[in-house]
Amino acid sequence: MSEILLGVNVDHIATLRQARGTTYPDPVLAAGIAEMAGADGITIHLREDRRHIVDRDVAIMSQTVQTRLNLEMAVTDEMVAIACEHKPHFVCLVPEKREELTTEGGLDVVGNLEKITEAVTKLTDAGILVSLFIDADDEQIDASTASGAPFIELHTGHYADAEDEAEQQAELKKIAAAASYAADKGLKVNAGHGLHYHNVLPIAAMPEIIELNIGHAIIARAVMVGMDAAVREMKTLMVQARQGEA
Numbered sequence: 001m002s003e004i005l006l007g008v009n010v011d012h013i014a015t016l017r018q019a020r021g022t023t024y025p026d027p028v029l030a031a032g033i034a035e036m037a038g039a040d041g042i043t044i045h046l047r048e049d050r051r052h053i054v055d056r057d058v059a060i061m062s063q064t065v066q067t068r069l070n071l072e073m074a075v076t077d078e079m080v081a082i083a084c085e086h087k088p089h090f091v092c093l094v095p096e097k098r099e100e101l102t103t104e105g106g107l108d109v110v111g112n113l114e115k116i117t118e119a120v121t122k123l124t125d126a127g128i129l130v131s132l133f134i135d136a137d138d139e140q141i142d143a144s145t146a147s148g149a150p151f152i153e154l155h156t157g158h159y160a161d162a163e164d165e166a167e168q169q170a171e172l173k174k175i176a177a178a179a180s181y182a183a184d185k186g187l188k189v190n191a192g193h194g195l196h197y198h199n200v201l202p203i204a205a206m207p208e209i210i211e212l213n214i215g216h217a218i219i220a221r222a223v224m225v226g227m228d229a230a231v232r233e234m235k236t237l238m239v240q241a242r243q244g245e246a
């Protein structure tokens with residue numbers, strides 16, 4: 001039975017800090033608590049508009065994260081330079097639009113293969129493992145393979161946003177098929193976006209999926225029960241799902 005790993009995204013600890021321009025709550029501290037509670041990695045998304053995670057957070061967490069730091073970023077020269085400076089364990093290349101409330105879709109690797117391959121090469125040469133945040137789509141998976149990226153992260157947002165059971169099941173089948181197709185191609189498969197305590201089980205049960213990156217739902221839960229409990233509860237659910245006990 002393969003292990004399922006939890007990457008905790010602490011962006012929205014920083015959202016609360018940026019709301020008032022204070023120095024608290026600190027995503028660095030939240031990351032440490034999450035790791036002590038069983039997180040297998042920490043994810044942060046340095047957006048071009050710095051609406052939550054800022055450059056200071058990347059610089060410090062590149063030194064303090066004890067598990068693995070996953071830096072999500074747009075495919076730009078600025079972000080590639082920042083990643084090569086701080087050398088997180090992972091970089092996950094994501095699409096970004098300033099006007100978006102949150103990430104809306106997967107990266108168009110097919111339509112931007114040359115630019116993405118150049119970024120993957122630079123980051124790989126810097127010793128960073130690159131993941132591409134893509135929709136559950138075979139053409140995007142094939143292009144990801146061609147780019148040289150060893151990992152993909154399947155966008156689970158369409159599954160999470162499904163408006164009824166039929167749509168949710170259809171999206172689940174797409175993700176399961178994509179995970180299997182990608183793993184058969186030799187890609188390492190992660191998943192994330194919009195996962196929470198009531199929709200995570202079927203995704204965590206998929207044997208090809210190595211790691212789930214989950215943020216908003218864990219931080220929202222942490223507001224009520226604390227970061228330690230929120231992380232432990234999510235990790236327990238994921239492990240039970242993978243072991244077929246949930």
Ligand SMILES: CC(=O)[C@@H](O)[C@H](O)COP(=O)(O)O
Binds near residue numbers: 192
């Ligand atoms: C790529 C992805 O799905 C998230 O990790 C991303 O960070 C979402 O953006 P916000 O954290 O700004 O909502």
Ligand SMILES: NCC(=O)COP(=O)(O)O
Binds near residue numbers: 213214
């Ligand atoms: N890549 C997904 C991620 O890091 C967290 O997304 P969300 O759980 O905040 O939607």
